[in-house]
Amino acid sequence: MTHTLHRTGEIESLKKDYVVLVMSCRGFNDAGAAPKLVEALKILARYNPINMGDMKTGSIWTKDHNFEKIVEKATDTSIFHGVYKDIETVKMVLKDLKDANLGMSVVVSGLYNETLNAAREIGLTPHTVMVSLGIWGKTDLLPEEPEILDIQTMCGHGLISKNLVKKLAKDVKLGIISSDEAARTLAKCCTCGIFNVERAKELIEKLVKK
Amino acid sequence: MEITDRCVGCASCIPWCPVGAIKMIGDKKATVDQEKCIECWVCYKIFQCPVSAFKPAEMVFPRDLMWNFAVPTKDWATTRMAGRGTEEVKTNEVTGRVKPGEVGLALDFGRPAISTSFKDVEKVFMALVKLGVEFEKENPLNMLFDWTTGRLKDDRLREVRAYQPIIECKFPIEKTEVVLNTLREVVKEIDTVVSVGLASTVRVDGTIPIFNILDRLGIPYKPNMKINMGLGRPLASIRVPDKVRW
Structure with missing residues (x-):
């Protein structure tokens, strides 16, 4: 479950890419956690996330799914995500989560220095980090275009095909679909709702210009 | 994953497979290369086949194991x-x-x-x-x-x-x-x-x-990380003090 780590990209692009995750801890505080997790989910929703979802039931882009269904299907072990495009919004989300004092674990995936500064301003200090050392091994297997890798790594479970990204970019170039439609199609592949649709749109536009 | 005879060979599923396991047999029908397929079910659950031609393979070893890793x-x-x-x-x-x-x-x-x-x-x-x-x-x-x-x-x-x-x-x-x-x-x-x-x-x-x-x-690391904000309770561990030996 390292799914929100290893997102690649240039700093300017990563400044628009933050995932906030909320979960209970199995065997420690999961009993009766569902209402607390739902309260956290409502906080995530309050700040207009670009994407959101539950790793166990799907995202707002999953077929026949939406925010209400995510709430309806919440359990003690739901893993909720919200995706945001700036650290200021993340700071407000964190402040509300801190004030709500739910006792659930909260994890931000994003630029460390920005997150650390935001956390300090609201009286938090990160407890633990997981740092990506990148991709090792037979890296010639990776897509040549960095934009494709940046898009693929926004679904940590690897459900976004590089061929689909290429096809959709081609369709955008031919005027068959818009970059927004292409990004929304890709978002359906990421079942847990951590795919940043707006960043994907920008990356597709960069690909199209190549 | 398998593709049934319902397939009309439109090939629209091919780009959706994350590992490139779907291929055409001539121009009539698509097939799944079982050596490459990792049972992620993107073709079955996320791609919408216009004729519902995808059918899960029988979930016996090792496909059941692969399915658990991929979904x-x-x-x-x-x-x-x-x-x-x-x-x-x-x-x-x-x-x-x-x-x-x-x-x-x-x-x-x-x-x-x-x-x-x-x-x-x-x-x-x-x-x-x-x-x-x-x-x-x-x-x-x-x-x-x-x-x-x-x-x-x-x-x-x-x-x-x-x-x-x-x-x-x-x-x-x-x-x-x-x-x-x-x-x-x-x-x-x-x-x-x-x-x-x-x-x-x-x-x-x-x-x-x-x-x-x-x-x-000399090992580079990424500036974006996964950061546990320390809000879960009850707290288990102690923090690392500012001055430590490493």
């Missing part, structure tokens, strides 16, 4: 958790799994979107066993490997492909250099990629103990 919403019977790994440091403030003075390591094989054979996972597992690292007991891979040797328990698994299985372990911070140097060597022998993650507690001043080691070894 993120599916719980493991052993851990009752979805996904390929565990909670790792997402709940570390509660579990105290990675303590001050320790380093966690998570190796995602075949990520992003490449896949791996268990044979390649075994090579790395064996190298890590020799270093005396402590493997995460709840990780699904631990059902498949002998912890004392790092070998697969079932030889039939060696050629089976899986989607992004994760080795999770931890070790004292003093071992970081030898672990990473060993890893740098052993990944030269594998036929896939590995996404490498290191976990560490954060000092009260916000600094991260492992950065000095990574800088000394």
